[in-house]
Amino acid sequence: xxxxxxxxxxxxxxxxxxxxxxxxxxxxxxxxxxxxxxxxxxxxxxxxxxxxxxxxxxxxxxxxxxxxxxxxxxxxxxxxxxxxxxxxxxxxxxxxxxxxxxxxxxxxxxxxxxxxxxxxxxxxxxxxxxxxxxxxxxxxxxx
Numbered sequence: 001x002x003x004x005x006x007x008x009x010x011x012x013x014x015x016x017x018x019x020x021x022x023x024x025x026x027x028x029x030x031x032x033x034x035x036x037x038x039x040x041x042x043x044x045x046x047x048x049x050x051x052x053x054x055x056x057x058x059x060x061x062x063x064x065x066x067x068x069x070x071x072x073x074x075x076x077x078x079x080x081x082x083x084x085x086x087x088x089x090x091x092x093x094x095x096x097x098x099x100x101x102x103x104x105x106x107x108x109x110x111x112x113x114x115x116x117x118x119x120x121x122x123x124x125x126x127x128x129x130x131x132x133x134x135x136x137x138x139x140x141x142x143x
Contacts, residue, residue, distance in 0.1 A: 003055070003058065003059050004059075007051060007055050007059075008073055008098040010047075010051045010106050011048065011051060014047045014048055014051070015044070016042055017044075017139075018040050018041075018043065021105070022035075022037065022040045023034060023045075025040070028100060031035075033059035038083045038086070038087055039083075039084075039085065039087065040081045041079075042081075042083040042084045042087075042123060043139045045076045045077070045079040045080035045083060046076070046077065046080040048073075048076045049072075049074065049075075049076030049079075049108040050073065051073070051076040052069050052070070052072045052073030052076060053073035053074070053105070053108060054068070054073075055069045055072055055073075055075060056068075056069030056093050056108070056109070056112055057070070057108065057111075063113045066109070066112050067109045067112070067113060070105055070108050070109040070112060071105065071109065072107065074101055074104075074105030074106075074123040077101045078101055078102070081094065081097050081101065082096060088108070
């Protein structure tokens, strides 16, 4: 199974699992009463964030796309933290946790691309010649 198919199947399974757990908590409150919508959202966002970060780390694609996947994963982790506010996370701990999530995702983004910029200019490439240099060569070849 390719990595793209694994990612798509993983996302679909996260949504199916979240819907099933939410349905069970509504249908059978005596067994699943402790699970409410905020727990389901937090678990789904956390798992989706993990899938996006793993895709950004291990998929071979453009530098910009890798960083984008890791950033989206970080945003989903922040959403998971915000969904848990009021359940067992104290409001004083929210901002430090979000800061940790952001810094870890930024570190992973740098590590995933090896510190490369998402776009390198032509003049940074080996053997690049300026317009004048190219014109001088054309004139020498033409004469």
